[in-house]
Amino acid sequence: GDSVTQMEGPVTLSEEACLTINCTYTATGYPSLFWYVQYPGEGLQLLLKATKADDKGSNKGFEATYRKETTSFHLEKGSVQVSDSAVYFCALSDAGFNKFYFGSGTKLNVKP
Amino acid sequence: DARVTQTPRHKVTEMGQEVTMRCQPILGHNTVFWYRQTMMQGLELLAYFRNRAPLDDSGMPKDRFSAEMPDATLATLKIQPSEPRDSAVYFCASGFQGASGNTIYFGEGSWLTVV
Numbered sequence: 001g002d003s004v005t006q007m008e009g010p011v012t013l014s015e016e017a018c019l020t021i022n023c024t025y026t027a028t029g030y031p032s033l034f035w036y037v038q039y040p041g042e043g044l045q046l047l048l049k050a051t052k053a054d055d056k057g058s059n060k061g062f063e064a065t066y067r068k069e070t071t072s073f074h075l076e077k078g079s080v081q082v083s084d085s086a087v088y089f090c091a092l093s094d095a096g097f098n099k100f101y102f103g104s105g106t107k108l109n110v111k112p
Numbered sequence: 113d114a115r116v117t118q119t120p121r122h123k124v125t126e127m128g129q130e131v132t133m134r135c136q137p138i139l140g141h142n143t144v145f146w147y148r149q150t151m152m153q154g155l156e157l158l159a160y161f162r163n164r165a166p167l168d169d170s171g172m173p174k175d176r177f178s179a180e181m182p183d184a185t186l187a188t189l190k191i192q193p194s195e196p197r198d199s200a201v202y203f204c205a206s207g208f209q210g211a212s213g214n215t216i217y218f219g220e221g222s223w224l225t226v227v
Binding site: 032034036042043044045046049089093097098099100102104105 | 116143145154155157160167168203205207209214215216217218219220221
């Protein structure tokens, strides 16, 4: 069945460092791919998405490119801030929107 | 600013009591998901509805959990009787299948503690 695998955390970085959180997926057909972010005590918020191969989603300095050849959707940011500290979830929606699959989440800690 | 609304935000209850959590999906969304989040299990899909009909509730313990959508503006998740192991954050999310891709939006969650 469809699934999402993302790198284990926590990831600890200094402010202004580069961030990459790896995400790979398994799916039949043509899924849509997402990154959600969860701040402490809050629900998950949509960060960015991509709906077809080679699409790049971007928001708030974060980017991810839908790579069908490597079945990946890695999250990147060139310079992280303390305020980016949160848990990041990679997710996949099957083509029929019958299921929404989440990765296990990666906690990011950014130190001043 | 459209949002998914969940009530209650926080609930502390005694073991054996009935708990009902409510969700108002975003107007126009036809798909509603219920998730449970714990430190140990992460995000678990409990049930989801399309056009108010249950499509999959295989993730839900059937003996004590039930989920319904009495109308398009209300989804409910009920636990009866509650147990300490049900302590978790319960999230409702709603979405639609559109040209810009299938996207779901989460509420703030209902934080349940069963003592």
